[in-house]
Amino acid sequence: MWKEEIASVREYDFDYTLLRWSLDPLTRLNREERWVDVPVKLNDEHHIVRVKALGTTSHPCFEVSSSSNENRDILLQHIFELFQWGRDLEEVYQHFQKTNLAKLFHNHYGTPIVKDFHxxxxxxxxxxxxxxxxxxxxxxxxxxxxxxxxxxxxxxxxxxxxxxxxxxxxxxxxxxxxxxxxxxxxxxxxxxxxxxxxxxxxxxxxxxxxxxxxxxxxxxxxxxxxxxxxxxxGRENLFPKADIGIQNAMKQYFRLDKKPNYEEMVKLSGEWDPFRSYASLTLWRSIEGA
Known part of the structure; x- marks a missing residue:
């Protein structure tokens, strides 16, 4: 059994990731104790890595542990990339402070794009x-x-x-x-x-x-x-305009009479490049009440 502490770059809302994953009955996690067990497949081998939050959104720190000692370095790298701990979310936040989503990103600060397991x-x-x-x-x-x-x-x-x-x-x-x-x-x-x-x-x-x-x-x-x-x-510049959730979130945030059409979505999202994926995720989050 091994354990490793890892500090993320600046702000990182791990609790929102746990909330999002808690919707999936297949994911083993505990929101109160702030951990998730990540299934990792390396070739034909199956490993389990636990990721537990030790810090806060403002000062993120994590404990990564597993019983797979011989694959420690590979597993650590996989987890680091999965959670994208090297991504400076302050850069994303500052970008959106110059856009029509400034208030949204202020309300949901540090929302990371965490990749699915495989x-x-x-x-x-x-x-x-x-x-x-x-x-x-x-x-x-x-x-x-x-x-x-x-x-x-x-x-x-x-x-x-x-x-x-x-x-x-x-x-x-x-x-x-x-x-x-x-x-x-x-x-x-x-x-x-x-x-x-x-x-x-x-x-x-x-x-x-x-x-x-x-x-x-x-x-x-x-x-x-x-x-x-x-x-x-984990790409950062995707904006699924056909997604009903995003359409509903934009209707609510921009106080529109009805869901925006394709042309309206293109116009409203003109300033979001190159971080449109963060806009998409944060818009989804805004109607989830999280």
Missing amino acids: LYDCLMKVIIHQQLNMKFAYTLSTRFVQKFGSEINGVWFYPSPEKAASLDYDQLRELQFSQRKAEYVIDTSKLIAEGEVDLNHLAEQPDEEVIKQLVKIRGIGPWTAENWLMFGV
Whole structure:
């Protein structure tokens, strides 16, 4: 067993990340004690890393621990990148103080973009969740993982692409997946398992190229590609204009009579570049009451 203390750069609202993750029944965490158990897959090995907040939003500090001694350095690097502790959120805050979102960022200071645990897991989750209300979306992804994934000490791991690729559509239909969604999950997993889609390679490409390649896959549209880039890869300049939550948040924040259309969203977001992902996340947060 090893433990390591890590200080983040300036302000970092870890408690909001725990709140957001608490919506997912698959995530093992404790908001009162301020820790989360992160499932980490290294090749064929499964590891669990606990991340616990020791500091505050203003003075962030974290304790990272795991029983996987031989992989300590790799696991630490994975966690550091996952939580993006090197990102100076003060720079983001100062940028938005010059925009029409100044008040929003003042009210929700230090909101980080924390990546989902693995690229494949994130893609499966956004495919499953697309066009569903949040409660049923998490019901489906939970059923998928608990049926075909694995559990170690209370921590759930998504199935591998190979495992998902081997499933029949009817196996997902039994979990209340629609026929099309079952096809999207399994067929996309087959492309990944067979090497036709390399998520690690995609994650190194520019946003526009990633979206161009992903939307070629049946069942993946711009919303799914943008959300994968934001939460899977951690990209900072995504603004999913088709997202109803963002539309509702903009309607509320800008006191509009109705949800903004595409042109209005483009106009209102003109000053947000190159940190539009932070704007998206903070807008979502504003209507979650967090």
